Amino acid sequence: MELQAVLMAAGGGSRMTDLTYNTPKAMLPVGNKPLMWYPLNLLEKVGFEEVIVITTKEVQKAMSTDLKIKDVKMKLDVVSIQEDGDMGTADALRHIQPKIKTDILVLSCDLITDVALHEVVDLFRAHNATMAMLMSKAHEFTETVPGQKGKKKTAEQRDFVGVDKSGKRLLFMANEADLEDGLSIRKSIMRKHPRMLIKTGLVDAHLYCLKKAVVDFLTENKSISSIRGELVPYLVRKQFSKTVNSQKLKDDTDDQTQEKNDGPANHELLISSRDEPLLQLAQERSCWNDHRGDMSEAYHGGKLRCYVHIMDQGLCCRVNTLAAYIEVNRLAPKLFEEPSVHPSADISERCQMGSDSIIGAVCHIADKTSIKRSTIGNFTTVKEKVKVTNSIIMHGVTIEEGCNIQGSVICSNAVIGRGADLKYCLVGNGQHIEPEVPGIIILNTGNLDLCLHVL
């Protein structure tokens, strides 16, 4: 078996608590499908047959009832972990280490992308890499986000990513938060790769191909708890570390028994395979080198290699903020050629529906409604004379007559009373917006308490 897929679905959605305080992030509806269906679909399309899903009990329960997830033909091996949130992604990998028999492909449940996965995996295979990851050029979010006053720039920390001149080999990775006195690059890296491109406008898709040796290394090295935060920068740094080079490994292969004794004390990544001398011979005899101009052999003799595939076209979005969630609701349905109106929805004829709207299953849309650029979830009822524009309405919502909803997000099971006029609002789960006297308009309320208060 070549690769095992691991889906991390235990994340809490800490950057969009308004949406996730009731629904776990993995089950948030995007285009009327649960968020975790998208990475599962990506894996299924590419040909995976089994996925290990690491998630919480709550999500596990929700998964068993969700129709879309039941549709997934792969075998889902669900591993549930505690919900206290102390477990990082690397801790989760350590937890499932007995199940891992070969190299792994780690995905996050909030990744929605149409990348050709073979691009990432080919880098992993062809160069016998220790890690291969996916990154994408960040796109500005254009939609107005409820709860944001004006176009305030979110204080996201930038990531500095250094790649070599071919754009594939990852040389440097650091977050702005860790670079207090400025960006410093080791001389050993500059000597080996005199040309480095440093990019800041990249979004990490949290899709990693890791060698099995890395998972074994994690079990020994218990101090690493997050893949993105700690493991990846560690691996990138280790590429140029003096200890990991061909000389050391020659000694290792001579003295295999001693290695085992040193194992627990020595937290080095042991990247060697059987028939290492044959691979060496093939590389020696091959007239290929990944760089030109200096005296060293291919890959500078380094055994640890990290590669990155940077997507410049196509959709690659991580749904971990409200802005991303709204953006992705617009774009995700375009990935699939499904009919925008679910066949079981009951839509009256005098309803004006835009072509870029999506209506879920078992909906009732009454007359004289206008639905533009919106997503309406399953089991939703929309009464007469309602205008819904640019909004996201989740499942089980009831919208009474005469409402005007613009640029808002209405969570599941909410009830919007008659005549409510919501602009750029975020209505929480199960909330009731009382019918109010016409004339009062609610603007820009991100806070649920505030919402109730006004009415």
Added chain:
Amino acid sequence: MADSGVIDGPGRKDEIERAKSEGKDLTKEEKQRLRKEKKQQKKIKEKKDDKASQENEKEKKPVTSAAPASQPPTQPTVQKAPSAVPATAPVSVPASEASVPADKPTKTKAELKAERRARQEAERASKQTKKGETGQQAATSKPKAPPSDLQPVVKRLPEHIQVDNPDVLKKLAKKLERQQIPLRSDYGYKVSLFSHLHQYSRKAPLTQQLSIPSTVIHPAIVRLGLQYSHGIVAGSNARSVALLHAFKQVIRDYTTPQNEELSRDLVNKLKPYISFLNQCRPLSASMGNAIKYIKKEISNIPSNCKEDEAKNKLLNCIESYINEKIILAGVAIAKCAIEKQKISDGDVILVYGCSSLVNHILCKAFEKNRKFRVIVVDSRPRLEGKEALRRLVQKGISCTYVLISAVSYILPEVSKVFLGAHALLANGYVMSRVGTSQIALVAKAFNVPVLVCCETYKFCDRVQTDSFVSNELDDPDDLIVTRKGTTPLEGWENESSLGLLNLVYDVTPPDFVDLVITELGMIPCTSVPVVLRVKNVDQ
């Protein structure tokens, strides 16, 4: 038409008499052939008369069993097929043939072929009389005309040089479908002389169409295929070693299914892998020989052998093959070259591209304290010479680097030329990186000795005299280069009259090669078939 054949027969005979009188002898075989052809023509004439009479019969009696009965020898194909329906089928065939235009009724394929051949011979003979060629030509042209009563021995052409034949492509597609391997599509406009070869693009790897955790093909083979198509493993020796390494992993992970024998099943398992690797990059001669060896070893495993034992045996065989044929052969060749004073003090040695064996020899010679310097010749688009340069300079050898366009400028300084080979063909031709034959030609013109270094496992029994028939077309986009910010060839696909050609191999005739150094010793180029014969006898 038959009559004209008869007339031409004696006409040709006269021609031969003339030739004889000119002093060129016809050999006994050629005389025999002449006699056969004459007899044949008589037969054809008789058959035609028969046919004509039978035609008349058939037209009178539409359904007869006599008709098929009278034509058994001339309708072998018809009789073979519908054995279940003997009576109706032969009758229906003549009936359908009767519906064919009236000027050629009821003639079977074999008879048509025979007629065509007779016509061709007649035309050839008339051409010769026109040209008035020498008797030798006439004599040599006789064997060309295939006597139709001898079965023509047509060797099956490999599919990879018949890409412009849609039937062959269809067959290949079917075969790959059966083996569940995706078909790689050709890319870009192919120069017409080479349109019978595949041309792939590196940007469309075969893995695009495979499922990601590859189940049909072993992951080691997928990795190897990728490395081949990206050029990470390049060079005849490296490719063979990598291939054998991957096969070792396949054998290790292999388990014999129920009711199957390892010796037969493993060979069948390897076939789709080999097709896959072929699609990624056409197999080299050395790889072909290695595969033949492995297949032979696998099929020679006795059926009572336990699986673990058998696997161990195979792994050891592979190890020993690599050891003997590649590693030790390299050592032996280096020893031979150095001891027999092929590299002496004060030599200026010219090498081309990056041949692992030549580099090895030079490094060993340098270690033995021979004083020489090296000129590395390089060519676009691969620029492999840079890698050779790096390896030699790292050892401390003093090198000069030139591009192939400067070869005639630099040759007066050179005392010897060492070339590596991709394969040695059975007629003594050397198949190597494109540009090698140029170097050999220029070296010959300057009277510089050319030595080819090649292990015996690269000898193959193919025969080729030109570089067109069988070659490899690399990605044409490699020829696009950006200089000073401009890329002149950028939109080459849109130019209808522009084709980019990126050849990989060429063949060097044995006249330009003075010596071949192998682990069996120093042999002239023309002794390759002897070595092949001896090897076959050994095995």
